[in-house]
Amino acid sequence: MTISEIIINPFYQKIQESIADGEKLRNCLQCGNCSGVCPFGFAMVYPPSRMIAQVRANRFENILSTENIWMCVSCYACSAACPAQIPITAGLMTGAKEELLLAGNVPGELQIALENSQRYGNPIGESPRKRADWAKDIQPEVKLMGKYRQPVDVLWFVGDYASYHPRVQQISKAFAKILNKLNIDFGILGPEENSDGDSQRLAGEKGLFEILAEKNQQAFRKYEFHEIITTDPHAYNAIKNEYPKLGISYPVHHYTEFLFDNIQLIRPLLNYPINSRVTYHDPCYLGRVNDIFEQPRLLLKEIPGIDLIEMSHNYKNSLCCGGGGGGMWLDGFQWEKTHVRLSEWRMQEALQVNAGILAVACPYETPRFEDAAKNIDSSNPVKVKDIAELLVESMGI
Amino acid sequence: MSQDIYVLVEHFQGRLSEISSTLLAAGRQLAEIHNSSLIAILLGSNSQNLFKEIPADKVIYADNPLLNEFNQDAYQQVLSEIIKLKLPFLLLFGNTTIGSDLAGFLSVKLNMDLASSCSHFTIEGNIVSQICGGKIMVESNSTATTTLITMVPGRYKLQTLKTDCSPEVEIFTPTNINELRIKTIKILEPESSDVDISKEPILISIGRGIQTKENIELADNLAKALGGVVCASRPVIDQGWLPTSRLVGKSGKHVKPKLYFAIGISGAPEHVEAITNSETIIAINTDPKAPIFDIANYGTEIDLFDLIDILVEKVEGIKTK
Amino acid sequence: MKIAVILKLVPDLVEELSINPDGSSLDTTWMRMIINEFDDHALEQAILLKEKYSGSVTVISPEFDGVDDVLFTASAKGADQIIKMTGDFSNSNNHALAKAITPFIKEIQPDLILTGVQANNDLDGSLGPCLAACLEMPFAGYISGINVEDKSILVRKEYPGGVISELSIFLPCVIGIQAAETPPRYVAVSKVRQVMKTSKIDEKPISEMDQNGGVKVIRMFQPEASSHAEMINGTPEEVAERLITVFNQIGIIK
Numbered sequence: 025m026t027i028s029e030i031i032i033n034p035f036y037q038k039i040q041e042s043i044a045d046g047e048k049l050r051n052c053l054q055c056g057n058c059s060g061v062c063p064f065g066f067a068m069v070y071p072p073s074r075m076i077a078q079v080r081a082n083r084f085e086n087i088l089s090t091e092n093i094w095m096c097v098s099c100y101a102c103s104a105a106c107p108a109q110i111p112i113t114a115g116l117m118t119g120a121k122e123e124l125l126l127a128g129n130v131p132g133e134l135q136i137a138l139e140n141s142q143r144y145g146n147p148i149g150e151s152p153r154k155r156a157d158w159a160k161d162i163q164p165e166v167k168l169m170g171k172y173r174q175p176v177d178v179l180w181f182v183g184d185y186a187s188y189h190p191r192v193q194q195i196s197k198a199f200a201k202i203l204n205k206l207n208i209d210f211g212i213l214g215p216e217e218n219s220d221g222d223s224q225r226l227a228g229e230k231g232l233f234e235i236l237a238e239k240n241q242q243a244f245r246k247y248e249f250h251e252i253i254t255t256d257p258h259a260y261n262a263i264k265n266e267y268p269k270l271g272i273s274y275p276v277h278h279y280t281e282f283l284f285d286n287i288q289l290i291r292p293l294l295n296y297p298i299n300s301r302v303t304y305h306d307p308c309y310l311g312r313v314n315d316i317f318e319q320p321r322l323l324l325k326e327i328p329g330i331d332l333i334e335m336s337h338n339y340k341n342s343l344c345c346g347g348g349g350g351g352m353w354l355d356g357f358q359w360e361k362t363h364v365r366l367s368e369w370r371m372q373e374a375l376q377v378n379a380g381i382l383a384v385a386c387p388y389e390t391p392r393f394e395d396a397a398k399n400i401d402s403s404n405p406v407k408v409k410d411i412a413e414l415l416v417e418s419m420g421i
Numbered sequence: 422m423s424q425d426i427y428v429l430v431e432h433f434q435g436r437l438s439e440i441s442s443t444l445l446a447a448g449r450q451l452a453e454i455h456n457s458s459l460i461a462i463l464l465g466s467n468s469q470n471l472f473k474e475i476p477a478d479k480v481i482y483a484d485n486p487l488l489n490e491f492n493q494d495a496y497q498q499v500l501s502e503i504i505k506l507k508l509p510f511l512l513l514f515g516n517t518t519i520g521s522d523l524a525g526f527l528s529v530k531l532n533m534d535l536a537s538s539c540s541h542f543t544i545e546g547n548i549v550s551q552i553c554g555g556k557i558m559v560e561s562n563s564t565a566t567t568t569l570i571t572m573v574p575g576r577y578k579l580q581t582l583k584t585d586c587s588p589e590v591e592i593f594t595p596t597n598i599n600e601l602r603i604k605t606i607k608i609l610e611p612e613s614s615d616v617d618i619s620k621e622p623i624l625i626s627i628g629r630g631i632q633t634k635e636n637i638e639l640a641d642n643l644a645k646a647l648g649g650v651v652c653a654s655r656p657v658i659d660q661g662w663l664p665t666s667r668l669v670g671k672s673g674k675h676v677k678p679k680l681y682f683a684i685g686i687s688g689a690p691e692h693v694e695a696i697t698n699s700e701t702i703i704a705i706n707t708d709p710k711a712p713i714f715d716i717a718n719y720g721t722e723i724d725l726f727d728l729i730d731i732l733v734e735k736v737e738g739i740k741t742k
Numbered sequence: 743m744k745i746a747v748i749l750k751l752v753p754d755l756v757e758e759l760s761i762n763p764d765g766s767s768l769d770t771t772w773m774r775m776i777i778n779e780f781d782d783h784a785l786e787q788a789i790l791l792k793e794k795y796s797g798s799v800t801v802i803s804p805e806f807d808g809v810d811d812v813l814f815t816a817s818a819k820g821a822d823q824i825i826k827m828t829g830d831f832s833n834s835n836n837h838a839l840a841k842a843i844t845p846f847i848k849e850i851q852p853d854l855i856l857t858g859v860q861a862n863n864d865l866d867g868s869l870g871p872c873l874a875a876c877l878e879m880p881f882a883g884y885i886s887g888i889n890v891e892d893k894s895i896l897v898r899k900e901y902p903g904g905v906i907s908e909l910s911i912f913l914p915c916v917i918g919i920q921a922a923e924t925p926p927r928y929v930a931v932s933k934v935r936q937v938m939k940t941s942k943i944d945e946k947p948i949s950e951m952d953q954n955g956g957v958k959v960i961r962m963f964q965p966e967a968s969s970h971a972e973m974i975n976g977t978p979e980e981v982a983e984r985l986i987t988v989f990n991q992i993g994i995i996k
Contacts, residue, residue, distance in 0.1 A: 138928065143776070231935055
């Protein structure tokens with residue numbers, strides 16, 4: 025390589041500068057841990073470690089000529105496994121996706137999700153006016169900040185799929201019931217809420233993320249509340265770790281943290297047992313990325329009758345459901361390449377430990393795992409339930 | 422002033438197109454309302470064999486090799502002459518690849534009013550058009566001497582083809598056709614190696630609601646179980662997920678199956694016009710307001726992703742008994 | 743080669759549409775406007791032609807809520823000049839639009855004019871044929887493929903049943919696009935934001951709005967379906983059972 029080639033490696037330069045610890049990329053010893061642990065590594069021409077090698081050799085265009093990058097589901101398994109703590113997901117993978125997007129190279133499904141997010145504030149393409157329709161029949165009424173206009177204790181950031189997807193709306197209703205039962209003073213933004221933007225950011229659309237964050241900030245500013253809670257680990261990650269970089273700072277908790285902090289109020293209400301072997305799936309953005317492992321488990325253990333068991337991949341090693349980093353909108357694309365669904369792998373693990381229930385805590389997961397269950401023949405199918413749903417069942421509300 | 426109703430009949434490769442029967446049926450209704458005659462305009466070359474299929478009182482026929490197949494430049498020139506001469510009260514065009522190319526052009530050129538996407542007329546003779554994907558209807562009228570109208574099919578059911586009409590025939594000779602700026606180079610038929618969906622009795626049709634190419638598998642499974650064939654509406658074909666031979670709609674095929682099973686199809690007019698002759702239409706769509714439910718016999722709001730697999734299971738269960 | 747593209751905004755059908763109390767126009771309170779899908783294809787086709795044959799693309803749009811975004815996005819995709827016609831278009835129709843656009847086209851003198859084959863709110867025919875007549879140019883609609891020759895273009899015109907007619911048309915002409923050869927490309931938000939800083943929208947006021955050629959609207963209404971499907975409710979299991987019964991009844995399965 026000539027000296028001029030060493031100096032002019034724009035992509036390598038860019039990642040090092042774009043993210044904290046970006047220069048750790050230089051420390052890669054090519055151990056291959058990342059490629060080994062990557063769930064779709066087998067389907068990539070350039071799995072993470074090979075990508076780093078190509079980038080450092082100023083051969084980024086080789087990667088661009090494959091469809092490699094869209095196989096990444098931003099699950100952070102590589103980043104967690106890296107002995108040199110290189111920010112592979114946030115730095116390299118996201119940076120690479122940004123380049124592809126700028127070149128207009130993006131699979132059709134993802135394009136639609138991004139265009140919908142920009143236009144309607146949600147990737148699904150539903151009218152923003154319908155964002156709070158799921159809450160219509162809840163009694164006592166769920167407060168819409170735009171109508172209520174009084175301060176509340178807690179602002180619940182609901183999220184896209186939790187607002188629009190029929191299966192996940194059930195979880196939203198369950199959580200609303202819990203908050204009402206505990207007499208929590210809470211409100212939601214409804215039509216004023218936009219997508220948190222985190223998955224879009226990880227899919228390479230930094231500009232879109234900033235627009236969505238700005239819109240949410242405008243809504244946050246209008247109202248008074250002490251903290252934000254969310255049922256969505258992706259929203260949690262965005263508001264906790266990314267929004268502050270844009271000057272948007274609010275205290276935020278995931279609902280499992282929040283409920284655990286209120287365990288004294290909840291414990292006496294858990295009157296009905298759920299007699300089942302239950303295994304808990306650590307969502308990537310709650311567990312591996314944000315270190316919240318215990319509260320969800322402790323909540324589950326509080327429910328009488330539950331026998332909590334662990335799958336072989338758990339805690340930091342949890343297997344991604346395949347929804348992150350834009351993966352939610354790349355299923356068709358990834359299916360074409362691999363004929364494998366990550367959610368099915370996870371389901372198999374749940375079956376292996378004879379779980380009756382797979383407990384989840386992220387809105388992407390319930391539909392993905394239930395779909396996976398349909399494709400697996402079993403005499404003892406595993407039910408998929410969000411922790412909120414199990415609590416509601418045990419509370420008998 | 423005469424209130425005669427004129428219709429531009431469309432034909433293709435020696436046969437009257439389906440839209441012509443809509444236009445003639447609508448024209449006849451209007452002629453009755455206005456107590457006037459129904460006059461068909463036919464432009465072609467050696468197309469006299471079509472006269473007996475046209476149930477109009479009169480056919481104005483221009484015969485010229487330049488009119489052999491549709492040519493916007495030739496047709497607009499000849500029609501301009503005919504319209505200026507005859508000053509029809511109403512002139513009906515199809516809202517088609519032929520009619521739409523002409524109506525707006527002539528409306529501006531001859532300074533005449535135009536109403537498009539007309540689906541039917543009221544008893545008073547007002548025009549009712551559908552816009553916004555069929556979600557909004559517009560009733561309008563015109564007091565002009567001549568009004569041009571383009572029509573969409575559907576309301577006026579396909580009549581059995583008449584072959585014994587004997588309209589009066591007036592031969593029209595255009596005074597001049599300027600050198601044409603459009604020339605037909607060739608006509609390409611679709612690949613016939615694929616199935617002809619217009620002849621299939623069981624069609625499983627997919628629309629935007631299927632979301633991804635891989636989900637087409639669901640429709641494939643149902644088609645296999647029922648012994649049918651998969652087809653689709655425009656969005657699926659535009660994505661390249663199925664070949665154009667499977668397109669059901671205005672630019673694709675009109676179908677008349679025993680069962681039309683529509684999955685994730687909203688029911689836009691361009692699609693609906695092609696399926697009105699199905700014996701039974703069943704529609705699956707999570708949007709209760711989807712226009713497809715207005716023409717389907719049975720419908721359900723259940724999510725297709727929850728329903729199809731179970732349905733396939735049950736059908737296969739019955740088959741193995 | 744100089745290409746002009748006419749882009750219109752139309753009501754976004756994702757939102758519920760409602761009709762004004764006067765009964766003869768759409769309620770615009772909640773109505774959002776979105777680029778006409780077919781015009782988006784026309785723009786894509788123009789950019790593809792520019793990439794293949796080199797030349798320039800000029801985009802013209804009437805002023806509507808949200809048009810600036812549409813124009814900047816067009817610029818980010820590769821349009822060389824973006825023009826906004828300013829004036830009151832709230833009561834316009836395609837005849838009026840065509841007449842308003844004509845003087846600007848005469849200024850620009852493009853070889854080829856592309857626009858979408860139709861728009862969801864067309865009531866007086868579509869824009870393309872009207873514009874062609876104003877300009878005295880030939881017109882072909884339902885086009886899904888264009889190749890450029892010396893002083894003409896070769897186009898593929900769609901007929902029912904998947905039949906295609908290949909036409910040769912002298913330039914200049916107006917074309918109504920059904921579909922671009924590839925779906926409209928994605929353009930990253932950051933790119934559009936960048937373009938907003940570097941590109942300028944040319945504002946051109948229109949001289950008059952002449953709606954002659956459209957018919958008089960008496961009323962607008964939502965269709966009452968003359969019939970409605972028998973709706974089947976219940977669990978997927980129950981719905982599937984009912985459908986099996988229907989299949990039996992119509993003789994699809996025994």
